[in-house]
Amino acid sequence: MNEHKNVIDKNSPKPLYSQIADWFREKIISKEWSKNHQLPAEEDLAKQLEVSRGTLRKAISSLIKEGILIQIQGKGTFVAEPKVSHPFGQELISFAESMEREGIQFETKVLEKRLIHPNASIQKKFSLIEDQTVLYLKRVRYIDQEPVILLENYIQVNLCPGIELVEFERIPLFTAIENYSKRKIKSGIRQFEARGLEEEQSALLSLPIGAPVLYIDQITYLDESIPVEVSQVWLRSDKYSMASYLHRD
Amino acid sequence: MNEHKNVIDKNSPKPLYSQIADWFREKIISKEWSKNHQLPAEEDLAKQLEVSRGTLRKAISSLIKEGILIQIQGKGTFVAEPKVSHPFGQELISFAESMEREGIQFETKVLEKRLIHPNASIQKKFSLIEDQTVLYLKRVRYIDQEPVILLENYIQVNLCPGIELVEFERIPLFTAIENYSKRKIKSGIRQFEARGLEEEQSALLSLPIGAPVLYIDQITYLDESIPVEVSQVWLRSDKYSMASYLHRD
DNA sequence: GAGTGGTCTAGACCACTAG
């Protein structure tokens, strides 16, 4: 009768809508549901999954924001055609998480990792009043042996004690922050600019000085608008351009 | 008893949650609710507005995505501190709409407006098979007499007949598309890159050749994933950088 | 008319925060 029962665990602390969304993503990534596939009607699907229609709709809604599903009133719910790579719908995911989700192979090289006193600009972003130390991280990401992303991160160590010991070659920064702070990352702001490469950066990204790159300034927050991480990212947009799905209410 | 009754019109075709969201925006923009102001509890507010808590939460949720409100479990709902300018939360709004909402004065100069046969790259984005004509628009936007944005738009005229007569100096493109197509714009995709200016563009934006600018490639869709407009935008990110609020579920 | 998604309701219980 109920072939999907096993995928939903009502006793898990993870919300049902989130479990359902994960299950949809799997179906779609595995091509079990390929593009333009029509999903069962909401009412039927809700019955099969033994959840209310509202819960199901919350799951669908998050995938619409990611650009993975589309809904047309009177017709149905369909798997969207993939339009672009590297989408960052509304969901705050790190570059590493994004690449992993897309199945892109990459390597991370840690150039620097040390505790520093941040300059005034970083302090301001953290709303720091006292002169506290933060963990400074400088990394380059390679795809197919080519350098594509240069990242500088500043992490509030007092919010995640012990994080300075993490091997950031393998562990995604967001994972480490959530583990060591024992809290969840809640939101973030990304600001997009275009910049010409300076000498030091140009060597690291194998591009000439002055070459235009996407520059992203990011602040990541825990609950209650507590800033936990500030980063500056230089991105070769010839190799990895970023895209956003937008919707009009 | 009920001081807010007048703001919600249950007979309007506009959904209640959307009316409530507009009402919140007004309260916040007018500073009646200033930053860090705590909103009444959801249950109380729902009673005052004579709507269900679910409807109220849907309105709040859209403002959270825009970065205007934050919610903290156990504490309450608060007006967020403005963090950046030019946010494009989840909402698909045009550059003109965005600037208007922020109260930025700008001027638009139309450099070209004519029907053309688009090249292969544009045709592909429209998924056009036949060789149809589209309306080509080339505009520059000035803020404080300085050129800041260069826009090239390609509009499917057969979806919005008559749109070629619009005075685009005054009328926002999205408004014109919705009026002439008699349909609503539903979604869009923006792809961000960094590019160096070419000669012609550099003259229009008053920047040297090769200067890095934000390049945004956008496709706008009506219902059912019908592409109605394709645009290429060059943006002086020293004058107008774009920011996105992101949230983690 | 039958089938779909879009909106809305009125509850219920849980998780978290603070005094």
Added chain:
DNA sequence: TAGTGGTCTAGACCACTCT
């Protein structure tokens, strides 16, 4: 313990699409 948001339910009715 009281107050807050977070999740979930089981319905209802409406708007739209297709035949």
